[in-house]
Structure formats: C-alpha cells, structure tokens
C-alpha cells in the first residue's frame with residue numbers, strides 16, 4: 001500500500017522507515033529541507049539504535065522517499081500519517097498544536113480525492129474531532145481524521161513500532177466512511193495483526209486519552225518511587241531493595257520503579273502538563289491535580305542532587321570542580337529535551353562551580369542548548385581534578401566504570417550516583433565516598 005508520514009522527527013522518521021519495512025510505499029514529508037536531504041541519504045538527524053539500518057534498507061529497495069512537497073504528498077496516498085511534534089507552549093502548560101494545524105491547513109486544500117489523516121502525535125483530547133472539521137472546511141473533497149497513538153520509547157523505537165504492545169485506532173463512528181478508514185488502517189498493519197498484536201478500535205477521544213493516560217501513569221509510577229525514596233532518605237531505608245520487593249507483586253511490577261534523577265525527555269514532562277491544562281479547560285482540573293505533585297516530586301529530585309553535590313564539596317559549590325557524566329535524558333538516546341542531567345549541571349554551574357559534562361551521544365545537542373557549560377570528549381577528561389563526580393544518565397559506559405579507572409584522575413574520591421546504577425560496595429571498598437538517592 002501507499003502512505004505518507006508528515007513530520008520526520010523521532011516519531012515520524014521511525015514510523016516512515018518502519019511502514020516501509022512492512023512493505024509499503026512510503027513518502028516522508030518535512031518542511032525542513034536539511035532533514036529531508038539527510039534522511040534521503042540514509043542518515044538520521046538523531047541517534048536511535050537500529051533505525052539507520054531500516055532506513056537504508058528501504059531507501060535502497062525504493063520503498064521509501066522523503067520530500068518537502070505537500071503537493072507530491074497529497075497525490076501519493078490516501079492515508080496520511082501525522083507525526084509532527086506537540087511541544088509545550090512557552091510559559092504555559094498547554095500543548096502547542098501549531099505544527100499539527102500547519103500540516104492539515106497546508107495539506108487539505110491540495111488533496112483531490114477522499115483521504116484519511118491518521119494522527120500519531122500526542123494531542124489534547126478533542127483535537128482529532130476539531131481537526132476533522134478544520135480539514136473539511138479547507139477542502140473540496142472528503143477528509144477523514146482518525147487517531148492511532150504512538151507508544152514508542154526512544155532507544156527502542158524500531159522494535160516498539162514493529163512489535164508494539166497494542167495498536168489503538170480511534171475513529172469517529174458517525175462518519176459514513178468509518179468502515180473504510182478501519183479497513184485501510186488494518187491493511188497497513190496487516191503484518192502486526194497477523195502477529196496477534198492486540199488491536200483496540202475506539203472513538204476519537206478514547207484513542208487520544210489512552211496515550212496521555214499511559215504517559216501520566218508512567219510518570220506517576222516514577223514519582224511514586226521517588227517520593228518513597230525521600231522517605232527512605234529520612235529513615236535510612238534502601239529504596240532499591242524496596243522497589244525489588246514491591247516489583248514481585250505482579251499487580252505492581254518492577255519496571256519504572258527506578259528511583260533517581262527522575263523523568264525527562266520530550267514526552268512525559270510536557271504530556272502530564274498538557275493533560276492537566278486540558279482537564280482544566282474541560283472543567284475537570286481537580287481530577288488531575290495529583291499530576292502537579294507528580295511534577296513537583298520529579299523536579300525536587302533535581303534540586304536534591306544539587307544539594308548533595310554541594311555537601312560533597314564541603315557545603316558550597318563555589319569554585320568547585322564538578323564532573324557530570326550523562327547529558328541525555330536517558331541512555332541510548334541523544335535527546336536532551338528536559339533532561340534531568342543537563343538541568344542539574346546547569347543549576348550547579350549557577351552555584352558557581354566549574355561543571356564539565358560528558359555524554360557518549362548527546363554532546364552536540366547539549367552544546368547547542370547549553371553552550372555555557374564545559375564539555376569533555378571522554379569520562380577521564382570530564383573527571384580531571386574533579387571534587388565530585390555525578391552520574392546522571394545510566395549509560396553502560398558509566399555503569400561499567402570501575403573505581404580504579406578514576407582513582408588517579410579526580411581530586412577527591414567522591415561520587416554521586418543519580419541513577420542508583422553503580423555497584424556502591426565496589427566504590428566504597430576502593431575508598432570512595434559514594435552517595436545514591438534513597439539508598440543509605
């Protein structure tokens with residue numbers, strides 16, 4: 001089959017490559033000619049394990065192309081996936097829908113036969129229905145809007161797209177073409193359905209809400225364990241052992257119970273804020289008031305780490321040499337959006353310390369968004385004469401570090417494990433002062 005994918009960021013580029021991998025003829029569309037040129041050359045503009053291989057294989061097979069031309073896209077297919085970003089509005093909690101609107105506003109007047117826009121982006125509930133009206137007002141032909149939220153994680157994007165836990169498709173059942181939309185989408189995902197991936201057909205609002213609720217739940221789970229870790233800190237209990245014990249209860253499960261620097265990235269923080277903002281608009285703000293606390297707990301972990309660093313440096317960070325290992329919001333990604341690691345590094349710098357950051361993949365992005373920090377190209381270089389070393393992203397390169405790798409590099413043998421990912425006994429045995437979060 002043929003389809004287009006609008007937006008070639010983490011979501012859109014992955015979706016385009018994976019739809020081609022499923023055998024479809026895919027046209028990826030972006031307004032940024034630089035991104036289109038890179039992707040057409042088989043290069044992803046961001047780090048995502050395994051994606052370039054899928055991209056190249058499908059470019060070579062002639063199933064995948066990229067363009068900046070909306071007219072070409074309008075002509076290419078009857079199914080147009082929408083995968084543009086919905087960032088947080090500046091100074092507000094709400095999501096900014098300007099990219100979503102721009103796609104529909106540009107595409108709608110160009111289509112010449114009935115088609116369906118299948119949204120994948122995370123949007124406030126009610127967006128899909130409003131987009132349908134908007135598209136039809138701008139077009140001479142029938143444009144349908146359906147919602148098929150994307151649940152992929154960065155670092156596992158290809159796997160999550162080709163083998164998702166579930167597929168959700170929201171369709172407006174009152175539209176005459178609803179069965180046609182369902183058929184088209186089922187055909188596109190035929191391989192996944194044959195692999196018995198659960199498929200849930202819903203109304204538009206439910207499909208939109210599934211996505212934000214899933215992210216709100218994950219954020220809540222992380223903040224829950226981080227709140228408990230604050231109590232552990234007050235009592236001397238160990239949150240890592242506690243999380244293991246909780247995790248054996250199948251109703252709870254061990255995943256997403258890792259206490260530490262908290263959640264960041266382009267999704268969880270802005271999605272819980274947009275969810276609260278939308279609930280407020282709908283007169284249901286009380287229902288999600290707890291998410292404000294989820295956000296607060298998460299942000300408190302960052303200031304806690306800054307305080308720990310100050311304590312490690314004898315009470316003040318002024319003039320201290322601080323090494324920060326990790327800048328990406330999580331390992332296997334070069335994404336630094338709302339990254340706890342970079343945020344902590346920035347706060348420490350504001351306290352007057354000299355901060356040197358190292359990350360295996362996210363240095364370029366970090367330099368761009370935070371040019372005033374110092375950056376090193378290796379762990380050793382970052383840790384040179386450090387008064388304290390902070391591990392803030394659990395890259396394997398850092399979890400594999402042994403104390404003897406750094407013994408003679410640092411000025412003071414002091415390490416803060418912001419992700420509870422190091423073998424604390426080994427560091428202590430080697431004479432280091434080790435501090436984790438919620439662990440004595």
Ligand code: UDX
Nearest residue numbers: 150151152153154256257258262263264265267329330
């Ligand atoms: C998330 C959702 O998992 C995904 O389903 C959705 O489509 C997009 O948002 P992603 O942002 O890629 O995916 O990252 P995720 O793996 O969920 O991690 C989010 C943040 O939580 C990271 O900063 C991570 O370090 C942190 N985290 C995760 C914890 O602090 N503790 C945990 O136990 C798990």
